[in-house]
Amino acid sequence: MMSPGGIVERHRIRAPASRLSAEVDEPPLDRPARRWCQDREVDEGLSPGSPELELRLSPSGVPESPMLAIPLDEWRDAPPDRIRRMADVVASTLRITVGVLESEPTPAMRPLLRALTLTVTATGSGNDRELVRRGDIASSVALLTDATERNPRASVALARLLRQTQTPDVEAGLAAEAATYSMLLGGKEFERWRAEHPVRAGAAPERPPVRIERHDGEARILLDHPERRNALSTRMRESLLEAFQLAELDDSLTQIELRGAGPVFCSGGDLDEFGVATDLVAAYLVRLERAPWRIIHRLRERVTARVHGACIGAGIEMTAFAGRLIADPGTYFVLPELGMGLVPGAGGTVSVSRRIGRWRAAWMMLTGEPVDAELALAWGLVDGIETGAR
CATH class of the missing domain: 3.90.226.10 (2-enoyl-CoA Hydratase; Chain A, domain 1)
Known part of the structure; x- marks a missing residue:
């Protein structure tokens, strides 16, 4: 960019503190993390038409509650066909989907993990690119929530863009990125940031x-x-x-x-x-x-x-x-x-x-x-x- x-x-x-360095053993997951998700979003029975999956927009087109947190541990023993159906459902929503995982993922969960925007976990192999390992999952989910609610339009645009730029065609990915970036330059969220950060005068070096x-x-x-x-x-x-x-x-x-x-x-x-x-x-x-x-x-x-x-x-x-x-x-x-x-x-x-x-x-x-x-x-x-x- x-x-x-x-x-x-x-x-x-x-500069990041040592806790942000290579993924090492962390304390057990804070129990409120699971309650945080379960109190707010329930994934049971989700389907393409479920209200929880709908990206609700205000009359001015601002996403309301752009992020959906989904507890994943109950999916460890789910039948593979149910996992695949859930993965299709998750991939279809415009909402930012964040998995919350307390335990090691099973191989059968892979389609669901791949369909999500990302998954935060206190465990898991460093080789699992779908997972972001964090010691405090509750604060990580809160961090994501705050960021997406601060700039909901840009957040949703980013999540969709990252699915587009997975293409092997680098030029096509760059074109999608340039289009999204240029669109957001005309948005209210960037306008607000620019107003909060006045341009400074400065001379270029000779x-x-x-x-x-x-x-x-x-x-x-x-x-x-x-x-x-x-x-x-x-x-x-x-x-x-x-x-x-x-x-x-x-x-x-x-x-x-x-x-x-x-x-x-x-x-x-x-x-x-x-x-x-x-x-x-x-x-x-x-x-x-x-x-x-x-x-x-x-x-x-x-x-x-x-x-x-x-x-x-x-x-x-x-x-x-x-x-x-x-x-x-x-x-x-x-x-x-x-x-x-x-x-x-x-x-x-x-x-x-x-x-x-x-x-x-x-x-x-x-x-x-x-x-x-x-x-x-x-x-x-x-x-x-x-x-x-x-």
């Missing part, structure tokens, strides 16, 4: 925001605006696009390395440029045609991205297309766009989903929670951790 530059300061995003160094068959592309935490401004995006276009034309280049100068790899898109587009159709076309991440994907076998510090929004979205993504041990990743009433727009609904699955991508995108390097490696968001990956 072009997600927020300067977000490290302006939104006080902090030097180019991207540097290219070449040695024999290798090229290094460096994001070089550390004063703005390498925020992806229009100028930087165009310079980065030009750098990768040149690399694509040069068959003698066998290795292309992408790095960032300063303490932060990339703080996302430049916040002060958000909302400047007045023609949303033009914004859609620009987001498709002037996207360096498309070329990173095409050159992925030759591209290694080395990230460090904060890797926010576009910082992780575009580097996730690289064939190799290496993180410094202190790196952390955040996808904060939903909090602005938007979805990721620098390819993240395609690239991040391809690496970690749409379910864990949904967790990152809906909550905006930071993921540290260790958990990113466990999930497959990065390919390795190396000290000095900067």
